[in-house]
Amino acid sequence: MVNRPQVKLANRQSDWHLYARLMTYVAPYWYIFLFSILGYVVYSLGNVLLADMMQFLLDALSPSENVKPGFVARAAHAVYSPGDMGAQEYARIAVPLTAVALAFMRAMGFFVGTYFMNHIARNLVHALRCELFDKMLVAPSSYYDGHSSGVLISKITYNVEQVTGAATKALKIIVREGLTIVALLSYMIYLNWRLCLVFFVVAPLIAFVVTIVGKHFRRYSRRIQDSMGEVTQVSSESIGAYKEVRIFGGQAHQQSLFHNASVYNRSQSLKLAFAEAVSTPVIQTLLSSALAVLIYFAMAPDVMEGFSAGLLVAFLTAAAQLGKPVRQLSSIQSVLQRGLAAAEDIFAQLDYDDEDDSGTVQVDRARGEISISKLSFAYAGNTEAALKNISLTISPGQTVALVGRSGSGKSTLVNLLARFYAPSSGSISLDGIELQDYQLSNLRSQFSIVSQNVSLFHDTVLHNIAYGQMAGASEAAVRKAAESAYALEFIENLPQGFETVLGEDGAGLSGGQRQRLAIARAILKDAPVLILDEATSALDNESEYRIQQALENIMLGRTTLVIAHRLSTVEHADSIVVMDNGEIVATGSHAQLLEQGGLYSQLYHQEFTD
Numbered sequence: 001m002v003n004r005p006q007v008k009l010a011n012r013q014s015d016w017h018l019y020a021r022l023m024t025y026v027a028p029y030w031y032i033f034l035f036s037i038l039g040y041v042v043y044s045l046g047n048v049l050l051a052d053m054m055q056f057l058l059d060a061l062s063p064s065e066n067v068k069p070g071f072v073a074r075a076a077h078a079v080y081s082p083g084d085m086g087a088q089e090y091a092r093i094a095v096p097l098t099a100v101a102l103a104f105m106r107a108m109g110f111f112v113g114t115y116f117m118n119h120i121a122r123n124l125v126h127a128l129r130c131e132l133f134d135k136m137l138v139a140p141s142s143y144y145d146g147h148s149s150g151v152l153i154s155k156i157t158y159n160v161e162q163v164t165g166a167a168t169k170a171l172k173i174i175v176r177e178g179l180t181i182v183a184l185l186s187y188m189i190y191l192n193w194r195l196c197l198v199f200f201v202v203a204p205l206i207a208f209v210v211t212i213v214g215k216h217f218r219r220y221s222r223r224i225q226d227s228m229g230e231v232t233q234v235s236s237e238s239i240g241a242y243k244e245v246r247i248f249g250g251q252a253h254q255q256s257l258f259h260n261a262s263v264y265n266r267s268q269s270l271k272l273a274f275a276e277a278v279s280t281p282v283i284q285t286l287l288s289s290a291l292a293v294l295i296y297f298a299m300a301p302d303v304m305e306g307f308s309a310g311l312l313v314a315f316l317t318a319a320a321q322l323g324k325p326v327r328q329l330s331s332i333q334s335v336l337q338r339g340l341a342a343a344e345d346i347f348a349q350l351d352y353d354d355e356d357d358s359g360t361v362q363v364d365r366a367r368g369e370i371s372i373s374k375l376s377f378a379y380a381g382n383t384e385a386a387l388k389n390i391s392l393t394i395s396p397g398q399t400v401a402l403v404g405r406s407g408s409g410k411s412t413l414v415n416l417l418a419r420f421y422a423p424s425s426g427s428i429s430l431d432g433i434e435l436q437d438y439q440l441s442n443l444r445s446q447f448s449i450v451s452q453n454v455s456l457f458h459d460t461v462l463h464n465i466a467y468g469q470m471a472g473a474s475e476a477a478v479r480k481a482a483e484s485a486y487a488l489e490f491i492e493n494l495p496q497g498f499e500t501v502l503g504e505d506g507a508g509l510s511g512g513q514r515q516r517l518a519i520a521r522a523i524l525k526d527a528p529v530l531i532l533d534e535a536t537s538a539l540d541n542e543s544e545y546r547i548q549q550a551l552e553n554i555m556l557g558r559t560t561l562v563i564a565h566r567l568s569t570v571e572h573a574d575s576i577v578v579m580d581n582g583e584i585v586a587t588g589s590h591a592q593l594l595e596q597g598g599l600y601s602q603l604y605h606q607e608f609t610d
């Protein structure tokens with residue numbers, strides 16, 4: 001199934017490493033954790049005392065001289081001396097009262113343990129989810145190139161949810177039932193340690209089953225997780241491209257992709273369910289056999305001699321009570337392993353290097369001199385370089401046009417200017433300082449970019465223009481920017497004007513309208529370097545002409561890089577750079593380039609004969 005390129009997880013972390021790392025999220029809440037443990041200790045003691053109470057009850061019915069009373073009986077005697085009451089008469093009052101007191105004690109312990117453990121679990125999940133999201137905001141472009149968006153989304157939704165399940169459910173059960181087992185076993189050892197030896201025979205067997213099954217759980221969980229990424233990926237792709245799917249008859253293809261992912265998910269889930277359904281009864285059977293052996297030995301005459309009926313019943317009650325926690329622990333293992341597999345994957349994401357931001361130079365406002373020297377660049381995994389030996393200098397305030405065939409590397413150059421990628425060799429500088437020496441956010445604040453694929457947000461028109469660092473810009477400034485982008489008229493015709501909420505990625509607008517909003521956003525930013533990558537490609541000639549008129553003013557006093565296929569729009573640039581196959585093949589003014597008669601004049605004449 002999953003044959004999409006998937007970024008291999010960096011070396012899988014060892015379990016202890018994983019637990020230790022998860023514990024660092026719990027550490028800040030250690031006092032709450034202790035409090036919760038305390039609650040569960042009280043709860044598990046309650047369970048033991050219930051067994052002990054059986055001795056109190058039965059010893060009252062058939063008193064035995066040579067056995068000393070249990071904890072509950074002694075506590076009751078300490079609280080209220082029986083005086084000359086008969087044992088049965090006393091027990092008749094004391095046992096029900098003790099039962100109520102124990103139930104209350106267990107209830108309180110349960111509440112404290114459960115609530116506070118949830119508190120920690122929820123904080124852990126919240127911290128993980130936010131860290132994962134924050135990571136996406138600083139991850140390098142290679143992170144996005146290497147993962148599909150569906151897979152990334154599924155990490156935030158599905159994987160985090162798996163950790164939630166493990167953290168809230170498994171953590172509680174492990175602590176609560178684990179403590180109960182410890183308490184019950186301690187009590188039984190206290191009553192008669194020799195009888196408990198039988199557990200030392202079965203315990204390793206149970207541990208063996210648990211480990212083997214746990215490994216399988218983890219493996220299936222990882223696969224389920226991957227297939228959930230696939231499911232999200234195919235769904236979001238099919239939703240985003242629903243028109244293409246229908247026009248090009250891709251339903252069957254999308255369907256088979258989805259079904260395959262889902263079938264794989266089902267088969268792995270079933271394997272998990274199988275392992276789960278097998279392991280619990282196996283463990284139960286092992287335990288029951290141990291109990292059977294226990295009863296056999298417990299009822300041996302020489303053992304019985306030291307036991308009263310009450311003590312025997314208390315011992316067996318405690319032994320029988322072991323069943324529930326062991327069953328719960330073994331059935332929670334799948335949830336736990338799913339959580340661990342998810343945590344492992346989340347940590348692998350968190351360990352991804354951030355975008356390099358080691359530069360320290362900060363400038364208020366750059367002059368806008370861009371100097372590129374012997375720059376080469378290849379995208380990761382591509383053998384062919386997208387940019388080859390590019391050298392180019394742009395003086396402050398100049399307008400330079402970048403033209404060339406599709407795929408010649410124009411947008412790649414813009415990506416490198418904004419430091420979305422680092423050069424393979426050569427250098428780029430702004431105002432004489434290498435780009436990587438700038439603090440990243442400071443560098444990016446020097447650029448206003450309208451990229452080739454405009455992205456808008458599910459928010460109002462106003463917030464789409466005054467986005468990010470421009471939030472809070474005055475309404476007048478936003479209007480002015482919209483006017484310069486030739487967008488004011490259509491915005492005012494929208495149902496709520498600037499307050500109209502756009503659909504996801506600007507759904508509800510035409511291609512040209514989207515571009516004009518993006519231009520308004522870039523104008524409002526008022527950065528010293530303006531980059532327009534096919535910014536008006538979706539506009540009609542008239543609108544394009546008008547925007548150009550408006551941009552003339554805006555380009556004054558700032559460095560502008562215009563990328564355009566329609567060459568008529570860049571005729572007036574100070575300099576035109578012609579790119580082909582990742583290289584600069586010619587530079588000059590419109591007239592000079594036409595005269596040279598190279599690629600430029602070829603493209604230009606084609607445009608006009610068309």
Ligand SMILES: Nc1ncnc2c1ncn2[C@@H]1O[C@H](COP(=O)(O)OP(=O)(O)OP(=O)(O)O)[C@@H](O)[C@H]1O
Pocket residue numbers: 145379380382386404405406407408409410411412413452
């Ligand atoms: N993220 C990426 N990963 C790998 N290769 C890429 C990536 N983006 C672009 N390329 C490749 O780099 C080359 C240059 O692409 P670029 O987008 O810079 O071209 P362009 O000149 O902007 O083309 P157009 O005029 O069609 O926008 C192309 O061969 C393209 O396939």
Ligand SMILES: [Mg+2]
Pocket residue numbers: 410411412452533
């Ligand atoms: Mg491009």
